[in-house]
Amino acid sequence: MKNIFSRQLEENEEDKKARANVFGPAPANPNEGIRPGQSLSEILTAMKKASEENIFRVPRDNAPNY
Amino acid sequence: MLPSTCLDQYLQIVLSKQISIWADSKLELAISGVSYAEMTDGAYKLKVKKVNELLDKYTQFEVSQRILQGAGILSNVYKAQNSGETGSSLADKIIAATAFVYNLPLITANIQDFPHPFFTSVASANLKFRKKNKDNYIVIDVLKPNITILNYWFGKTK
Numbered sequence: 001m002k003n004i005f006s007r008q009l010e011e012n013e014e015d016k017k018a019r020a021n022v023f024g025p026a027p028a029n030p031n032e033g034i035r036p037g038q039s040l041s042e043i044l045t046a047m048k049k050a051s052e053e054n055i056f057r058v059p060r061d062n063a064p065n066y
Numbered sequence: 067m068l069p070s071t072c073l074d075q076y077l078q079i080v081l082s083k084q085i086s087i088w089a090d091s092k093l094e095l096a097i098s099g100v101s102y103a104e105m106t107d108g109a110y111k112l113k114v115k116k117v118n119e120l121l122d123k124y125t126q127f128e129v130s131q132r133i134l135q136g137a138g139i140l141s142n143v144y145k146a147q148n149s150g151e152t153g154s155s156l157a158d159k160i161i162a163a164t165a166f167v168y169n170l171p172l173i174t175a176n177i178q179d180f181p182h183p184f185f186t187s188v189a190s191a192n193l194k195f196r197k198k199n200k201d202n203y204i205v206i207d208v209l210k211p212n213i214t215i216l217n218y219w220f221g222k223t224k
Contacts, residue, residue: 018217037125
């Protein structure tokens with residue numbers, strides 16, 4: 001979980017105020033609403049397997065938005 | 067954060083490689099909870115289970131009340147700014163709001179769904195892949211949400 005914010009963008013106090021102004025105050029627990037996942041290597045392995053199983057292909061007739 | 071684009075298997079392999087290049091061992095990828103709906107839209111029932119198994123591996127941002135309200139705000143702000151946004155879907159706005167709320171960069175193959183100036187590309191890669199014996203290209207961008215500009219235009223919508 002700690003790593004998901006490793007690429008969080010820099011922000012100053014004004015940015016924080018702007019974010020709170022638009023989206024409301026941040027939750028007390030910064031991890032609220034975040035469900036931990038697995039490691040990147042595990043994800044990439046799963047993506048490769050999913051690709052081989054062709055699960056990303058959606059019938060175009062049934063996917064007007066794609 | 068990685069939006070779920072309906073990528074076919076060729077693209078998915080290429081994208082996996084590129085993400086590996088961008089990423090280091092300390093980086094996690096995350097998706098929005100709305101990606102479950104996007105990925106299973108139009109999918110055969112047999113594939114839905116496999117899609118869920120795959121997406122369960124990602125760190126997931128729940129679609130909270132705060133994010134849903136944020137998606138509505140973005141819709142209004144896009145219109146107010148007349149950003150040239152050409153009708154991004156509600157799912158795209160939920161993903162955009164998630165990036166704003168958590169202050170995280172967003173990876174996409176569809177930058178038109180995340181309009182400038184609210185999002186700015188900070189890195190991009192032109193990916194080549196072969197499909198049906200032809201070379202194809204796709205541009206993947208890393209976008210930065212600009213909260214200062216969003217706040218400015220949010221003020222104008224009141």
